[in-house]
Amino acid sequence: MPNLAQDTTAPLHAINQTFLAFLTGPALHADQLIIMGDLFEAWLGDDVSMAFYSREIAALANLSRQGTQLYIGLGNRDFLIGQDLLKACQAKGVFADLIELYQNHHPAILLMHGDSLCTDDKAYQRLRFFTKQAWFKRFLRQLPLSWRLKLAHKLRAKSQAANQYKSAAIMDVSSASLAKLWLDYPKAQHLIHGHTHKPGHHHFESGKQRWVVGDWHEQGATYVAIEQGQPSLKQFNYP
Ligand SMILES: [Mn+2]
Numbered sequence: 001m002p003n004l005a006q007d008t009t010a011p012l013h014a015i016n017q018t019f020l021a022f023l024t025g026p027a028l029h030a031d032q033l034i035i036m037g038d039l040f041e042a043w044l045g046d047d048v049s050m051a052f053y054s055r056e057i058a059a060l061a062n063l064s065r066q067g068t069q070l071y072i073g074l075g076n077r078d079f080l081i082g083q084d085l086l087k088a089c090q091a092k093g094v095f096a097d098l099i100e101l102y103q104n105h106h107p108a109i110l111l112m113h114g115d116s117l118c119t120d121d122k123a124y125q126r127l128r129f130f131t132k133q134a135w136f137k138r139f140l141r142q143l144p145l146s147w148r149l150k151l152a153h154k155l156r157a158k159s160q161a162a163n164q165y166k167s168a169a170i171m172d173v174s175s176a177s178l179a180k181l182w183l184d185y186p187k188a189q190h191l192i193h194g195h196t197h198k199p200g201h202h203h204f205e206s207g208k209q210r211w212v213v214g215d216w217h218e219q220g221a222t223y224v225a226i227e228q229g230q231p232s233l234k235q236f237n238y239p
Helices: 014-023 046-065 083-089 122-131 134-142 145-164 175-184
Strands: 032-035 069-073 093-095 099-103 106-111 188-193 200-203 209-212 220-227 230-237
Touching: 014 046, 014 220, 046 069, 046 083, 069 083, 122 134, 122 145, 175 188, 209 230
Parallel strands: 032 069, 069 093, 106 188, 188 209
Antiparallel strands: 099 106, 200 209, 220 230
């Protein structure tokens, strides 16, 4: 399981413990922590899900108070994250699509969850279209909890069943979409994203580079650090 489990168990799930250790470790020494989306296994709305992640939210708020600016990207599992969570974590910002990071005197860096680049997966993109609509989010947030739970289970089961028949290439980022992205953002030298569960570093002939953050595991995670405008892949091991 690559995402943080709902925090209703005692003791805390091992993946979540690893994440908390990261927040009091490398994250504490950073100027900014940018979460690339799908941190949470599922987010059914702030009114419901905040209670399932109280320790993680407290730890994120603590990090913000200690001076690390927190930005939260929305993924396809946690697109229903709202203002209440952002306030509770004292997040500086949220992003649903792409952000272009300008660092003084360094080439721009693009940040995105990554699913928008998986354009070969047409069925997924149809679903994604809805998750980006404000009216759809409003509609979901107004549903009773039991309906939201049922819907989440159904979507998950449907996606797992569908993914069995999809090739790995279809679920990865499309090279045509990447080429278009570099054309649309000529000043960008780097792209950082998640979503594909394939942490790595890829070079393009143009000199541009793509960095992919990994899942959260019980023993750690692969993340990207940006120092002096230069990204690098880092491994956080725990314990
Ligand atoms: Mn995702």
